[in-house]
Amino acid sequence: xxxxxPRPKGHPEPAAQARREARLREExxxxxxxxxxxxxxxxxxxxxxxxxxxxxxxxxxxxEAAASLLAGQRLDALYVSPMRRxxxxxxxxxxxxxxxxxxxxxxxxxxxQTPHMSQPEVDHFFMEAxxxxxxxxxxxxxxxxSFHDFHSRVTRGIHQILGRHAMHPERKGExxxxxxxxxxxxxxxxxxxxxxxxxxxHLLDVAPxxxxxxxxESELAAYSVLQVRxxxxxxxxxxxxxxxxxxxLEVAGLR
Numbered sequence: 001x002x003x004x005x006p007r008p009k010g011h012p013e014p015a016a017q018a019r020r021e022a023r024l025r026e027e028x029x030x031x032x033x034x035x036x037x038x039x040x041x042x043x044x045x046x047x048x049x050x051x052x053x054x055x056x057x058x059x060x061x062x063x064e065a066a067a068s069l070l071a072g073q074r075l076d077a078l079y080v081s082p083m084r085r086x087x088x089x090x091x092x093x094x095x096x097x098x099x100x101x102x103x104x105x106x107x108x109x110x111x112x113q114t115p116h117m118s119q120p121e122v123d124h125f126f127m128e129a130x131x132x133x134x135x136x137x138x139x140x141x142x143x144x145x146s147f148h149d150f151h152s153r154v155t156r157g158i159h160q161i162l163g164r165h166a167m168h169p170e171r172k173g174e175x176x177x178x179x180x181x182x183x184x185x186x187x188x189x190x191x192x193x194x195x196x197x198x199x200x201x202h203l204l205d206v207a208p209x210x211x212x213x214x215x216x217e218s219e220l221a222a223y224s225v226l227q228v229r230x231x232x233x234x235x236x237x238x239x240x241x242x243x244x245x246x247x248x249l250e251v252a253g254l255r
Contacts, residue, residue, distance in 0.1 A: 051115040
C-alpha cells in the first residue's frame, strides 16, 4: 500500500472512477519499490575521493525520512546493493520493516575507477567522458565496467530476484510478458541511480541506451514504484505508477 498525504479539509471526496483506479493499484499482484541511496560522502574530511562512500549526516537523515514513509507499506523482502551508501540507506527501512536485507552483488552501481581524486579532477573525468562519440558510451566510463556488462549483470540480478517469487519473463514476438505470481508480493530494492534506471527500463521493456541514469533520473533518496498489471490471458506487464517521489524529503527539509 502506498502512503498518501492526508486530504486537506474541505476538498471533494474522490468519485467512483478515482476510487476504482485506486483500488486496482492497491490490488497489484506484484510491486517493487526502488529507493536510491541518500547523499554519499565521496570526499570524507575534505580529502580525496573514495571508491565506496558511506553517507553524509544529511544522507543518513534522508534514509530515515524514506524509512518513515515506506515502513507503513507491506514488504515481503528487501534487496540491497553491496555498496556502503546503499547498505546505510537500507538499514532504517530494514529495521522498521523487521526484515533482514538481502545483499545482491548484481545491484551494485556501474563500475567506475575514480578513487583518490579531488572534486575538480572527478568533474573533469566525467566531463571528458561525456564528450566521447555516442557509440563509445557503450564502453562505460574509462577503465571501468562496460555498459553492456553492467546491463547484463543488473538484469540477470532482477530475473534472479523475481524468480525467487515465481515470476519469470516470456518473450512473445516483439513483446516481453511475465508469468503472474501465485500470490501477491511486494519487494524493496535499495540501489543506485544507474542500477535503478536500468531496472526500470528493462522491466518496462524499453530498449536500453548507455545513459539510462539520465533518461530515468532519480534524485538522492527518491523512490519509484513498478506494479504488475494483468494483460488478458497473456500474463502480466510492469506499470510505472510512481517515479522520483521526493515528498518525504521536502517535508523533512532534506531536498
